Amino acid sequence: MAVPVERPVVRERGSAPDVVGAVVLGCCAVWALISAAGTEGRPEGVLLAVLAVTAGYACGRISGSLVPVAAATTVSLAALGAAIVSSHDAASATVAVATPQGDGGAVAALLALSAGAACCAASAVRPVRIRLALRLVGLLAAATGVLLGSAAGFFTALAVVLCSLAAEHVRRRLVGLAGLALATGLVVGGSWAVAEQVLPTGLSVSLEGQLTQNRVLLWRDAVDIAGDHPLLGVGPDRFGELSPTAAQSLDTDGKTHSAPLQQAAEEGVVGVVLLAAAYGWLLYGLGRSPCANPVVLTAGASLTALAALASVGNALSFTSVTVTAGLLAGLATARPATTVPVAVAARPEPAGRGPGAPVG
Numbered sequence: 512m513a514v515p516v517e518r519p520v521v522r523e524r525g526s527a528p529d530v531v532g533a534v535v536l537g538c539c540a541v542w543a544l545i546s547a548a549g550t551e552g553r554p555e556g557v558l559l560a561v562l563a564v565t566a567g568y569a570c571g572r573i574s575g576s577l578v579p580v581a582a583a584t585t586v587s588l589a590a591l592g593a594a595i596v597s598s599h600d601a602a603s604a605t606v607a608v609a610t611p612q613g614d615g616g617a618v619a620a621l622l623a624l625s626a627g628a629a630c631c632a633a634s635a636v637r638p639v640r641i642r643l644a645l646r647l648v649g650l651l652a653a654a655t656g657v658l659l660g661s662a663a664g665f666f667t668a669l670a671v672v673l674c675s676l677a678a679e680h681v682r683r684r685l686v687g688l689a690g691l692a693l694a695t696g697l698v699v700g701g702s703w704a705v706a707e708q709v710l711p712t713g714l715s716v717s718l719e720g721q722l723t724q725n726r727v728l729l730w731r732d733a734v735d736i737a738g739d740h741p742l743l744g745v746g747p748d749r750f751g752e753l754s755p756t757a758a759q760s761l762d763t764d765g766k767t768h769s770a771p772l773q774q775a776a777e778e779g780v781v782g783v784v785l786l787a788a789a790y791g792w793l794l795y796g797l798g799r800s801p802c803a804n805p806v807v808l809t810a811g812a813s814l815t816a817l818a819a820l821a822s823v824g825n826a827l828s829f830t831s832v833t834v835t836a837g838l839l840a841g842l843a844t845a846r847p848a849t850t851v852p853v854a855v856a857a858r859p860e861p862a863g864r865g866p867g868a869p870v871g
Contacts (some may be wrong), residue, residue, distance in 0.1 A: 528796035537608030546778045547782035552746020563833040571841020583632035587625045593831045594621035598659040615825035620832045622664035627813020628654040630675035634805035667816040678808035687808045691815040728756040733767045737775035742855045744779040771820040800844040
């Protein structure tokens, strides 16, 4: 006689995303060293970012397999706290003269990631009250953007929450992920078009008003530098030294405030390809994830919000942001253990001890 018992199993969809991620991140680190060796670049920042993403991703995979809801909630609250701390650091920096004030990108990115982690937890839990409470945490991240004076943080966090609600009704995740990739491409293409001055005059003037003239001039410097050094770039962390706009500004952090343009200037076309490959790897991992579609698409929306912010700001320059992004990606691609009934042969009953036989 066979008796069903519960045995934990893990739904596997292959290890290809892990292999691809290892190759892409390894190439990012190696190319930073190659670019620095051919110039006077300093690759430490790139290596730290790669290490932060790797460590966050590994921790997210482990915790997502064991306690997915608790881990996602913890990441959300931690990111929210980090955003508040970054906002206070930016406010205190205004007291000093010529101090870089670029923490606004970190605040917006952390709020978007906080909302994404909270909504991922909400999508993974079944009790309605807990799900509602976690959705409110996501809305709290958006409201915090208003309190901290971060319009970008408010809109991106709110967009992530709305995308999470819409994801509950999406059946094909690949369609949703393709839409997110298209949105990222439009933002990156728009920033590059502004830098190349190929947009109509009226639209260009309007965008420059929103982006600030200083940022647009930094982008144009990046395009010029990339045109002069298309292959290796000028070396990691050297844009601030070679940009006329950065050299003339009293309040600068030496960044382009656009991750693709900074990669083009400092690491050449190969750096841009590797940056795009890293984002593509994240979407590929989400597409192969064993998690439910709402969790996958919510994480994708949050990471897309980060990509958009990084395309027009310096969000990826902060370790707290890259670690949190890795954590969220790991949580959304973790393979949670489940229980299924497995038939096991029952022990034979002694003679006279069958069902209904008297005891004693």
